[in-house]
Amino acid sequence: xxxxxxxxxxxxxxxxxxxxxxxxxxxxxxxxxxxxxxxxxxxxxxxxxxxxxxxxxxxxxxxxxxxxxxxxxxxxxxxxxxxxxxxxxxxxxxxxxxxxxxxxxxxxxxxxxxxxxxxxxxxxxxxxxxxxxxxxxxxxxxxxxxxxxxxxxxxxxxxxxxxxxxxxxxxxxxxxxxxxxxxxxxxxxxxxxxxxxxxxxxxxxxxxxxxxxxxxxxxxxxxxxxxxxxxxxxxxxxxxxxxxxxxxxxxxxxxxxxxxxxxxxxxxxxxxxxxxxxxxxxxxxxxxxxxxxxxxx
Amino acid sequence: xxxxxxxxxxxxxxxxxxxxxxxxxxxxxxxxxxxxxxxxxxxxxxxxxxxxxxxxxxxxxxxxxxxxxxxxxxxxxxxxxxxxxxxxxxxxxxxxxxxxxxxxxxxxxxxxxxxxxxxxxxxxxxxxxxxxxxxxxxxxxxxxxxxxxxxxxxxxxxxxxxxxxxxxxxxxxxxxxxxxxxxxxxxxxxxxxxxxxxxxxxxxxxxxxxxxxxxxxxxxxxxxxxxxxxxxxxxxxxxxxxxxxxxxxxxxxxxxxxxxxxxxxxxxxxxxxxxxxxxxxxxxxxxxxxxxxxxxx
Numbered sequence: 001x002x003x004x005x006x007x008x009x010x011x012x013x014x015x016x017x018x019x020x021x022x023x024x025x026x027x028x029x030x031x032x033x034x035x036x037x038x039x040x041x042x043x044x045x046x047x048x049x050x051x052x053x054x055x056x057x058x059x060x061x062x063x064x065x066x067x068x069x070x071x072x073x074x075x076x077x078x079x080x081x082x083x084x085x086x087x088x089x090x091x092x093x094x095x096x097x098x099x100x101x102x103x104x105x106x107x108x109x110x111x112x113x114x115x116x117x118x119x120x121x122x123x124x125x126x127x128x129x130x131x132x133x134x135x136x137x138x139x140x141x142x143x144x145x146x147x148x149x150x151x152x153x154x155x156x157x158x159x160x161x162x163x164x165x166x167x168x169x170x171x172x173x174x175x176x177x178x179x180x181x182x183x184x185x186x187x188x189x190x191x192x193x194x195x196x197x198x199x200x201x202x203x204x205x206x207x208x209x210x211x212x213x214x215x216x217x218x219x220x221x222x223x224x225x226x227x228x229x230x231x232x233x234x235x236x237x238x239x240x241x242x243x244x245x246x247x248x249x250x251x252x253x254x255x256x257x258x259x260x261x262x263x264x265x266x267x268x269x270x271x272x273x274x275x276x277x278x279x280x281x282x283x284x285x286x287x288x289x290x291x292x293x294x295x296x297x
Numbered sequence: 298x299x300x301x302x303x304x305x306x307x308x309x310x311x312x313x314x315x316x317x318x319x320x321x322x323x324x325x326x327x328x329x330x331x332x333x334x335x336x337x338x339x340x341x342x343x344x345x346x347x348x349x350x351x352x353x354x355x356x357x358x359x360x361x362x363x364x365x366x367x368x369x370x371x372x373x374x375x376x377x378x379x380x381x382x383x384x385x386x387x388x389x390x391x392x393x394x395x396x397x398x399x400x401x402x403x404x405x406x407x408x409x410x411x412x413x414x415x416x417x418x419x420x421x422x423x424x425x426x427x428x429x430x431x432x433x434x435x436x437x438x439x440x441x442x443x444x445x446x447x448x449x450x451x452x453x454x455x456x457x458x459x460x461x462x463x464x465x466x467x468x469x470x471x472x473x474x475x476x477x478x479x480x481x482x483x484x485x486x487x488x489x490x491x492x493x494x495x496x497x498x499x500x501x502x503x504x505x506x507x508x509x510x511x512x513x514x515x516x517x518x519x520x521x522x523x524x525x526x527x528x529x530x531x532x533x534x535x536x537x538x539x540x541x542x543x544x545x546x547x548x549x550x551x552x553x554x555x556x557x558x559x560x561x562x563x564x565x566x567x568x569x570x571x572x573x574x575x576x577x578x579x580x581x582x583x584x585x586x587x588x589x590x591x592x593x594x
Contacts (some may be wrong), residue, residue, distance in 0.1 A: 074513040215580040216371040225594040283512040
């Protein structure tokens with residue numbers, strides 16, 4: 001009997017351990033001496049379970065995420081209060097769209113402000129690079145989501161010499177100062193790099209070519225860009241080194257396994273919302289008096 | 298044996314009949330001689346099943362909705378192509394937020410442009426009433442969703458004499474001309490009124506007062522507005538009479554049962570997307586040549 005119980009307990013402990021995501025955030029956080037090239041893009045830091053358990057854990061916390069998002073929204077009703085900004089970067093096919101669809105898609109759309117930054121327009125180019133970013137910051141109560149961001153201005157811009165080195169060199173500090181102000185004004189900033197390998201990208205592009213329903217997602221320029229893979233990695237490493245601050249750290253999420261990347265971003269969002277420790281706003285009216293008025297209406 | 302088979306067949310036919318939503322759209326459509334006061338707000342036009350079956354049917358067509366939305370998005374990639382505009386109106390507590398959360402929330406957020414129209418700002422008031430509406434129209438490939446809309450300018454505005462009668466009287470025609478242009482430019486317009494009874498509204502407001510986690514949703518002004526219930530119904534009737542056109546008809550959805558309202562809007566969206574009969578865009582590049590280039594990259 002004792003043995004059976006022990007076995008059960010062991011199994012339970014093992015499952016509990018597999019379901020424990022409490023170290024994920026710290027494991028993904030970019031700190032001093034971080035080396036992008038050393039990250040195994042197929043690894044699953046902070047999680048020892050499989051795809052099925054990952055999906056289960058996301059389902060298990062869906063209601064909590066929902067509740068926390070609604071509290072955030074409720075607290076922003078008067079135009080003051082905290083907000084959250086999730087920035088998602090990554091090479092082509094890294095899975096940014098999947099994060100938007102499956103992680104952000106699980107949140108009430110009324111509380112989300114999603115911005116996909118494309119190549120800057122003429123109007124945007126006529127302004128400082130942070131101008132369009134500033135306009136897209138989330139209002140109090142909202143979860144802002146950036147699909148690409150100000151970081152393109154030190155990534156693609158650096159790789160392709162779109163501005164002189166003296167300009168992009170200055171931008172790291174400008175980004176840090178900008179983000180410090182954003183955090184100061186009450187926005188929790190979560191910066192995520194979805195990190196895939198060059199081989200994984202190749203197979204994802206291959207799939208887009210193999211499936212006629214994916215042709216529209218394929219752009220011949222994507223193959224050209226593969227020629228700059230190392231320069232991109234170098235630019236990412238520089239951005240991570242220079243802009244992973246205490247207030248607005250980077251999280252590098254290994255993303256060859258899509259299910260892990262989704263779990264990780266879901267968990268990062270959940271962790272940051274939990275940190276806000278939001279209560280429901282107190283009534284700004286006399287509840288009993290309103291009940292009486294309503295009864296008579 | 299024959300009897301048992303017949304019974305099974307009967308059950309199957311009955312279930313199939315219950316699952317048949319093909320008449321829903323026509324039954325909800327506002328045509329000649331429509332009488333809002335005659336609508337039973339607890340009825341479920343075009344659907345004879347229950348809450349559970351309604352949820353099942355929404356789940357059954359979730360993948361199709363997803364697929365159709367992605368085709369719409371794919372077709373808009375070059376800045377041309379059709380779009381969809383869903384306008385949702387209704388009295389306070391009619392369930393607009395629930396539609397946004399549960400119906401629109403099931404669609405990929407990357408393909409949705411949601412706008413909640415509040416009381417107009419000073420800037421908006423300085424422009425013609427359609428100015429802010431025009432700016433929020435969906436781009437090609439997108440599903441635009443309006444939580445309230447241009448119709449507030451012939452509803453609350455009319456009820457509270459916010460502009461002279463000669464002004465709001467003119468607006469019905471202006472809205473029709475505007476919407477005709479929107480449809481002409483390739484946008485399918487779906488106008489939904491969520492229709493609840495005054496008693497149902499009372500019980501929903503009561504719930505907001507009873508639950509501290511709902512207090513933030515309660516506004517004492519909502520009780521004052523109940524004093525204008527009949528004037529609102531009259532204004533809705535006038536709007537339905539004058540703006541349910543062949544190109545942009547109104548659908549009045551009985552909404553005392555939230556599950557039915559959600560099924561109905563889901564189905565209306567699905568029906569209109571099906572009508573577009575969208576194919577995946579053909580490749581604009583030489584697929585085989587790209588496969589060769591990719592292989593070498």
